[in-house]
Amino acid sequence: MHIAIIGAGVSGLLTALELVERGCTVTLFDQQQTGSAASWAGGGILSPMYPWRYPQEVNALARYGKQGYLKWNEKLKPVTGIDFEIHETGMLIFDEDDFEIGLDYAHQHLDPMQQAEYLQHEQIEQVNSLVSPQLQHAIYFPQLANVRNPRLLQSLKSYLQQHPNVIIHEHCPVTDLNTQQQRLVAIRTADGQQHFADQYVLATGAWSAKWSEQLEIEIPVQPVQGQMLLFKTPKDWLSTMCMNKVMYLIPRQDGHIVCGSSMRQCGFDTQTTNVTLEHIQQACFEMVPELAKFPIIKSWAGLRPSSPEGIPYIGQMPQFDNLWANFGHFRNGLCMGPASAQLLAELIMGQTPSFNAEDYSPQRLYEDAIALYK
Ligand SMILES: Cc1cc2nc3c(=O)[nH]c(=O)nc-3n(C[C@H](O)[C@H](O)[C@H](O)COP(=O)(O)OP(=O)(O)OC[C@H]3O[C@@H](n4cnc5c(N)ncnc54)[C@H](O)[C@@H]3O)c2cc1C
Incomplete structure (x- = not known):
């Protein structure tokens, strides 16, 4: 066919x-x-950002992402020589309003991808020593991964x-x-x-x-624009993905950190704006203040296909x-x-x-x- x-x-x-x-x-x-x-x-990120905010139809497909990419990476790598790095960092979520619902959601799902635990600051430090002391609590999803898209x-x-x-x-x-x-x-x-x-x-x-x-x-x-920033830090500098107020940091294996993102309906415009990039940057510094020591090496915008x-x-x-x-x-x-x-x-x-x-x-x-x- x-x-x-x-x-x-x-x-x-x-x-x-x-x-x-x-x-x-x-x-x-x-x-x-x-x-x-x-x-x-x-x-x-190989999960909806706050899975409990999405319909089960989205989670039913998303749940298979990590496993699917692990399988394809094994098959494609010997042919292409490219490792697209399924990076199993786990994710810390700092939005306090989501703690209860997030933990309930995790308990209702036996799937390891959805498992979560509540952490106090001392426990946060053990999984990610760079998190701001201002953030005293988190829920931690140890199984979450990201793919180097x-x-x-x-x-x-x-x-x-x-x-x-x-x-x-x-x-x-x-x-x-x-x-x-x-x-x-x-x-x-x-x-x-x-x-x-x-x-x-x-x-x-x-x-x-x-x-x-x-x-x-x-x-x-419809297109919904999202802007992103890329920092370069030393290899393995940031140990987990971090998320707060719909902003996130995603560490790659070699020390690149992707930070995002905004949401704006502006047709097919893919221009970034200083105001939005600064907003993303500030939100990320609030989670990981030491990120401010490192250079931003790129910024861009993409168009999500909203439905x-x-x-x-x-x-x-x-x-x-x-x-x-x-x-x-x-x-x-x-x-x-x-x-x-x-x-x-x-x-x-x-x-x-x-x-x-x-x-x-x-x-x-x-x-x-x-x-x-x-
Ligand atoms: C800033 C940002 C952050 C995101 N973060 C995540 C994340 O962490 N995790 C996650 O799961 N998802 C994330 N997404 C969403 C994800 O990127 C999109 O849902 C996904 O890439 C959509 O893939 P697609 O192939 O459908 O669309 P696209 O990648 O946009 O591909 C569509 C293709 O169709 C082509 N095309 C369109 N019309 C025609 C035509 N007439 N003729 C020929 N070609 C045509 C376009 O050129 C394009 O290449 C993010 C998106 C953005 C913008």
Whole structure:
């Protein structure tokens, strides 16, 4: 089976990987360089930031992120030579209002990823000696990890480029979906070329609402900008991820520390602003004051593909036999990536899905539209 995937972020690349593993031929299209949009810009925390604030549909996929990336890293590393570092640092959360609900949530879930304990400052010092003395309490999630997402994308691209059944077209925007009755017969790219496949996948992240008009169905996915800062500290300087008031620090193995993030709806603007970067910086210094000694080496902004409640659309598009969706992952597309791609590949191949497919079905686009006009 030949499958065309539009969008080569983490959603499109992992879907391609799952499909070639099942014997398919895949052609990927991206309007930019592969893996240079939200999936590159993100932090790579392999859990929703406060899991209890998210619907169970998000947690059900996110829970599988760490395990999924460990598996793919083992498989891809010998071929690509790239280790995308699943860094098991654990996470300290300092928001006192979340302690009770967070611990309750942890107790209700037997999954080791969700386990948490309450720590007083002396105990915090034992797991992370750099936390500000102002922060007297925390809840600690020892199993949480982060993935080095820019390297993950490099690895996925390299593996797929070397695969005999994959073609990647970069800087090649798809402009039109040519439909006939209930089928997509071809896609057209900006250079005027038509491309044909048996099945087509939309993995177009924050740009997905673009298809609303052509498909005659409203796709409620909007870009939400997030800004980030990168510090360079010595290797193994910061031992855990830290989070407070929706701001976080993510240590990489070599001492880089990713700090974020803001939330702003400003269309497709990816400019950073000094005011926002300073706000992020201050929030991070409040958690780890000594970070102020180290240089900021980079800042950037990315566009999250927001969707209602952050639940992605995964599955067959309403009214089309051979058009599929994997978009709308909002703040959690990296941690939901492996499970989302596995679910979509299973659905395309007619295999029994490993997750509750109905929860993510794009059919709800159609039902929402009907409800709107009732
Ligand atoms: C600041 C920030 C921090 C984040 N932190 C985390 C985190 O810690 N953990 C986590 O799990 N998630 C995080 N996220 C969210 C995560 O990055 C996204 O949910 C995820 O990357 C979405 O992946 P995607 O492949 O769907 O979208 P993208 O990576 O945006 O990929 C979509 C691709 O589609 C291409 N495309 C669009 N339209 C077309 C077209 N017409 N033709 C061809 N190509 C097209 C684009 O060029 C793009 O490459 C963060 C995001 C941001 C911005």
